[in-house]
Amino acid sequence: MPVRIAESVTVSPRMARHAISQSHLWKKRLGDWVVNPYIGCQHGCFHCYCPAMPGVKFFNGGRPQEDWGHYLIVKPGIVEATRRDLLRLTPTQAVRTQWGRGIILVSFLTDPYQAAERSYGITREIVRLLLEAGHFVRIQTRSDLVVRDFDILSAHASRVLLGTSLPYLDDNLAKRLEPGAPAPSKRVAMLRRAAERGIPIYAAVAPFMPWHTTQVLEEIAGAVLPLNPVEVFCEVLNPRGRNLRMMQGALGPDAGWLAGYKERWPMFTASVLADSARIFGPVSSLWPDPKAIAKLPDDIASPLHAWVPSPG
Ligand code: SF4
Numbered sequence: 223m224p225v226r227i228a229e230s231v232t233v234s235p236r237m238a239r240h241a242i243s244q245s246h247l248w249k250k251r252l253g254d255w256v257v258n259p260y261i262g263c264q265h266g267c268f269h270c271y272c273p274a275m276p277g278v279k280f281f282n283g284g285r286p287q288e289d290w291g292h293y294l295i296v297k298p299g300i301v302e303a304t305r306r307d308l309l310r311l312t313p314t315q316a317v318r319t320q321w322g323r324g325i326i327l328v329s330f331l332t333d334p335y336q337a338a339e340r341s342y343g344i345t346r347e348i349v350r351l352l353l354e355a356g357h358f359v360r361i362q363t364r365s366d367l368v369v370r371d372f373d374i375l376s377a378h379a380s381r382v383l384l385g386t387s388l389p390y391l392d393d394n395l396a397k398r399l400e401p402g403a404p405a406p407s408k409r410v411a412m413l414r415r416a417a418e419r420g421i422p423i424y425a426a427v428a429p430f431m432p433w434h435t436t437q438v439l440e441e442i443a444g445a446v447l448p449l450n451p452v453e454v455f456c457e458v459l460n461p462r463g464r465n466l467r468m469m470q471g472a473l474g475p476d477a478g479w480l481a482g483y484k485e486r487w488p489m490f491t492a493s494v495l496a497d498s499a500r501i502f503g504p505v506s507s508l509w510p511d512p513k514a515i516a517k518l519p520d521d522i523a524s525p526l527h528a529w530v531p532s533p534g
Pocket residue numbers: 263264265266267270271272330331332333364400403
């Protein structure tokens with residue numbers, strides 16, 4: 223996929239000064255803080271809702287959602303900004319949040335280990351700085367490039383959680399929907415190597431697709447549960463911006479599921495999360511989108527409230 227890479231861009235004064243932001247991602251149990259080393263993502267997943275999020279669309283120079291995967295902005299000075307932020311953000315201060323875990327997520331609106339990272343090494347430097355400063359770091363990636371940094375991660379394994387997205391195990395489907403990302407089979411192999419090195423791991427069934435059945439959850443369970451993950455996070459396909467239309471463009475006639483998906487989404491959320499809790503058992507970590515819960519009848523919504531994390 224041809225990608226335009228911008229290294230010299232004008233960013234807001236706040237973005238130039240700071241790298242680590244406090245985050246509401248604790249509501250998904252993902253982190254109290256977040257670092258996004260890049261703007262844009264070479265993986266270009268059609269389901270991705272990041273380009274419709276304020277953290278991207280207000281900083282990407284007005285690029286439309288359809289351009290996602292075709293541009294990458296290398297945040298200028300982000301390693302220096304991380305160093306500066308760490309002067310004030312000690313591990314003691316990092317837990318003074320609503321959630322109170324002090325977890326720094328790398329990353330959420332971009333993939334920290336996309337192909338450009340191979341030459342830039344920005345994520346490697348940021349992760350090293352965070353861990354050497356004593357922080358707890360959660361890494362979320364669709365790439366096996368993270369293997370390069372296992373030396374750093376295994377040296378600080380007690381404060382690392384490394385996860386990868388596994389919405390399905392079908393490498394051919396991934397080629398169509400996640401054209402720039404390494405195949406799911408490579409991600410499973412990466413998790414296996416991490417587990418062998420003693421690095422705590424998790425898998426994110428994200429996003430679970432509307433046409434998939436519990437058989438897909440069972441296949442993922444068969445691949446990851448033997449690796450003793452700390453958790454398996456599950457989230458269904460989230461309609462946001464134009465992502466459903468973009469998936470339809472990628473799947474063509476196979477996209478019949480799209481009709482009425484927005485209306486079916488709340489009930490689909492409830493049924494997938496119940497299946498996921500059953501299949502992944504004690505390691506299941508679920509996030510029922512509050513917008514989906516709000517549209518459900520009380521008797522179906524009530525049990526889901528138990529899966530929503532509370533502050534503190
Ligand atoms: S890897 Fe993640 S951030 Fe990148 S396009 Fe895919 S879903 Fe979006």
